[in-house]
Amino acid sequence: MKILFQLILIFIFTASYSNEKADSSKTKLRAGATISLNSNGISSIPAFTLDKPAIIATISLVKNRFSYEPTLAYGFDLRPWTIDNWLRYKFVDRPHFEFRAGLNISAFSSEFNLAEEGEILQSQRYFTPEVALTYKFSPGNSLMLNYLNDNGQEKGTIDGHFLNLQADRSGIRVGKRTLLSATIQLFYVDYDGNNDGLYISPKISSSLRNIPFAIFFQAIQPITSNISPYPEFKWNLGISYAL
Numbered sequence: 001m002k003i004l005f006q007l008i009l010i011f012i013f014t015a016s017y018s019n020e021k022a023d024s025s026k027t028k029l030r031a032g033a034t035i036s037l038n039s040n041g042i043s044s045i046p047a048f049t050l051d052k053p054a055i056i057a058t059i060s061l062v063k064n065r066f067s068y069e070p071t072l073a074y075g076f077d078l079r080p081w082t083i084d085n086w087l088r089y090k091f092v093d094r095p096h097f098e099f100r101a102g103l104n105i106s107a108f109s110s111e112f113n114l115a116e117e118g119e120i121l122q123s124q125r126y127f128t129p130e131v132a133l134t135y136k137f138s139p140g141n142s143l144m145l146n147y148l149n150d151n152g153q154e155k156g157t158i159d160g161h162f163l164n165l166q167a168d169r170s171g172i173r174v175g176k177r178t179l180l181s182a183t184i185q186l187f188y189v190d191y192d193g194n195n196d197g198l199y200i201s202p203k204i205s206s207s208l209r210n211i212p213f214a215i216f217f218q219a220i221q222p223i224t225s226n227i228s229p230y231p232e233f234k235w236n237l238g239i240s241y242a243l
Contacts, residue, residue: 036240160191197225
């Protein structure tokens with residue numbers, strides 16, 4: 001059933017993209033990339049962290065309503081952590097409202113210590129469909145509600161749900177050159193094995209106008225959780241460069 005649902009999503013992407021092929025030549029491909037150095041790597045689902053410094057690179061390729069956004073995340077020791085491949089399509093794309101669906105084909109790597117082999121690195125694959133609604137109050141103010149369903153593909157992986165309410169405010173001017181942006185997330189995770197919890201995660205970024213560097217701070221605080229041991233407050237400080 002899960003595979004069927006994912007194939008249906010891929011079919012929708014393909015059909016929608018084909019229907020707009022005639023208009024695609026009118027819109028240029030938009031490309032961008034962001035590279036960040038993090039004191040404590042935080043994944044796309046903020047409840048999960050690397051718990052050590054990380055390098056994260058994200059590429060964005062957008063044409064019309066279709067986008068492809070791969071992400072590579074490594075520890076400072078250059079050991080792989082996560083690989084994401086987000087394919088997304090906007091079914092509704094209006095000035096104040098968006099509705100999109102997406103599919104992520106990802107891999108998550110973790111370290112294990114075995115008595116005979118010693119330390120090994122194991123990679124686990126996940127298929128994650130997503131739906132998201134976004135309301136834009138103004139160009140720099142938005143509210144998003146999105147849902148993800150993680151499906152582990154290897155034996156021993158766990159499946160789960162991620163529901164996220166996120167408010168964004170960007171382009172806040174402080175003085176003549178400093179810009180601030182703020183994000184706050186209230187999200188709920190529910191994974192196999194009674195691993196569920198409600199979290200809040202604020203993030204603040206600061207940059208100078210016309211300079212591609214930014215510094216940011218993000219924190220994660222559990223409100224309630226059944227995960228054992230009970231998750232602690234975590235924070236992450238980093239610097240990013242946008243191409």
